[in-house]
Amino acid sequence: MLIVRIIARIDIKNNFVIKGINLEGLRKVGDPYELITKYYKQGIDEIIIQDSVASLYGRNNLFNFINEITKEIFIPITLGGGVRSLSDIEQALNSGADKVAINSKALEDPNFIKEASNEFGSSTIVASVEAKKITDNIWEPYKFCGRERTGINIVDWIKIIQENGCGEILLTSIDNEGTKQGFDLEMIDSLYEIIDRPIIISGGCGSLNHFKEVYKKYKDEAIAIASVLHYKILEIDNIKSSINEKNMHT
Amino acid sequence: MKKICILDYGMGNIASLSNAIKKLGYTPELYSDKEKINSNILFLPGVGAFNSAMKIIKEKNYNKLINSFIKKNDNLLFGICLGMQILFNSSNENNFTKGLSLINGKVLKLKSVNKIKLPNVGLNEIKVEDNNQFNFIKNYNKKKFYFVHSYAAKTADKKNILAMTSYKNVDFTSIVTNNKNIIGTQFHPEKSSKIGLNFLEDILKSFN
Numbered sequence: 001m002l003i004v005r006i007i008a009r010i011d012i013k014n015n016f017v018i019k020g021i022n023l024e025g026l027r028k029v030g031d032p033y034e035l036i037t038k039y040y041k042q043g044i045d046e047i048i049i050q051d052s053v054a055s056l057y058g059r060n061n062l063f064n065f066i067n068e069i070t071k072e073i074f075i076p077i078t079l080g081g082g083v084r085s086l087s088d089i090e091q092a093l094n095s096g097a098d099k100v101a102i103n104s105k106a107l108e109d110p111n112f113i114k115e116a117s118n119e120f121g122s123s124t125i126v127a128s129v130e131a132k133k134i135t136d137n138i139w140e141p142y143k144f145c146g147r148e149r150t151g152i153n154i155v156d157w158i159k160i161i162q163e164n165g166c167g168e169i170l171l172t173s174i175d176n177e178g179t180k181q182g183f184d185l186e187m188i189d190s191l192y193e194i195i196d197r198p199i200i201i202s203g204g205c206g207s208l209n210h211f212k213e214v215y216k217k218y219k220d221e222a223i224a225i226a227s228v229l230h231y232k233i234l235e236i237d238n239i240k241s242s243i244n245e246k247n248m249h250t
Numbered sequence: 251m252k253k254i255c256i257l258d259y260g261m262g263n264i265a266s267l268s269n270a271i272k273k274l275g276y277t278p279e280l281y282s283d284k285e286k287i288n289s290n291i292l293f294l295p296g297v298g299a300f301n302s303a304m305k306i307i308k309e310k311n312y313n314k315l316i317n318s319f320i321k322k323n324d325n326l327l328f329g330i331c332l333g334m335q336i337l338f339n340s341s342n343e344n345n346f347t348k349g350l351s352l353i354n355g356k357v358l359k360l361k362s363v364n365k366i367k368l369p370n371v372g373l374n375e376i377k378v379e380d381n382n383q384f385n386f387i388k389n390y391n392k393k394k395f396y397f398v399h400s401y402a403a404k405t406a407d408k409k410n411i412l413a414m415t416s417y418k419n420v421d422f423t424s425i426v427t428n429n430k431n432i433i434g435t436q437f438h439p440e441k442s443s444k445i446g447l448n449f450l451e452d453i454l455k456s457f458n
Binding site: 005040043045067070072074075076093094095096097098120122123124168196198220222 | 262263265266269270272273297298365367368369371372373374375394396399400440441442443444446447
């Protein structure tokens with residue numbers, strides 16, 4: 001029996017954990033060290049740390065932080081935001097990260113995913129796709145935390161990142177992100193057949209029902225959450241017990 | 251307290267393994283070339299491809315080092331993930347490559363009649379087999395550990411299997427032993443939260 005992975009997504013800006021709506025209007029919600037150790041103690045399965053401004057300014061100051069936090073928490077850590085070169089990835093892994101999430105740089109140079117997975121192994125490379133609905137049944141991946149369009153159809157993009165050997169796909173709906181209105185099932189449905197990698201479904205979780213909806217349809221995929229943890233709407237224990245098989249029919 | 255060493259052969263994240271061992275109160279050393287291994291417990295970590303790992307191990311003569319290390323019965327060799335896979339005879343990852351042949355069996359791509367997603371990544375249960383030497387592992391039956399892999403071991407002799415795991419109805423060896431002083435886990439105990447740390451601690455204690 002494989003168990004659904006629940007991943008806390010921690011967006012960081014200037015040493016604070018922040019949370020926005022549709023990746024905008026960022027609000028400070030706490031100290032990264034405190035929140036991550038708290039979620040670890042509560043039983044979160046993995047952590048994604050996203051430097052939310054790094055890709056805009058081409059810097060990444062989270063390495064020291066990763067180095068410190070991995071002395072205390074013993075679950076997989078993915079670092080995203082500002083990962084723009086093989087040496088960035090090497091530095092991230094040397095600081096104690098297990099995987100890196102790549103978005104903007106891959107959209108500028110799709111070959112980067114291939115180089116990175118050849119060098120560090122597919123299982124280290126998470127392709128991060130942050131997409132917005134453009135028109136009926138068409139979604140588009142965005143660069144720089146939802147700030148810049150690419151003009152690419154998400155279907156084509158997913159084929160490219162898979163061919164280039166990413167190990168997982170972090171699929172974020174910009175439209176639903178931070179809204180607490182539920183995951184973007186319409187987008188996931190439209191892509192599910194073509195995705196042959198493990199998916200981390202991200203963006204929109206606001207209640208236990210949202211988990212159940214996703215789990216019923218896509219029980220093998222991982223789920224990323226942020227608002228429900230930061231704003232203390234749900235506890236990790238409750239989430240885990242609610243998605244046990246036996247509770248799914250209630 | 252016994253001395254612990256991690257073989258740093260350039261394959262993957264050894265910082266987290268080192269941190270986990272420190273958290274348990276030990277002071278692990280990283281083995282880098284030079285002298286003999288002066289520890290009683292040697293970790294063989296690894297993330298990446300089987301053929302790349304064996305290439306480095308042979309170039310640096312680590313296979314001889316490992317062979318002489320395990321001749322001493324109260325030494326323990328502990329392989330994790332790729333470090334467990336290279337304990338076997340061979341793998342067909344990228345191309346056919348011989349392993350350390352310390353345990354009989356081969357490493358094959360996870361495959362089923364139905365299409366399955368690879369890598370297998372996430373928490374999965376282990377089913378523990380009876381074993382006198384590592385009796386305490388029974389306590390971890392049905393416990394969940396963190397896996398990330400596309401290849402897995404098919405162990406030749408049942409007596410070497412300490413635990414099995416199933417991914418999409420494909421069964422593979424998740425803990426292996428030579429029933430003496432070698433143990434290997436396909437999962438990452440250092441990435442499996444508190445249960446993983448407890449598991450590591452139990453094994454280290456059993457050799458203390």
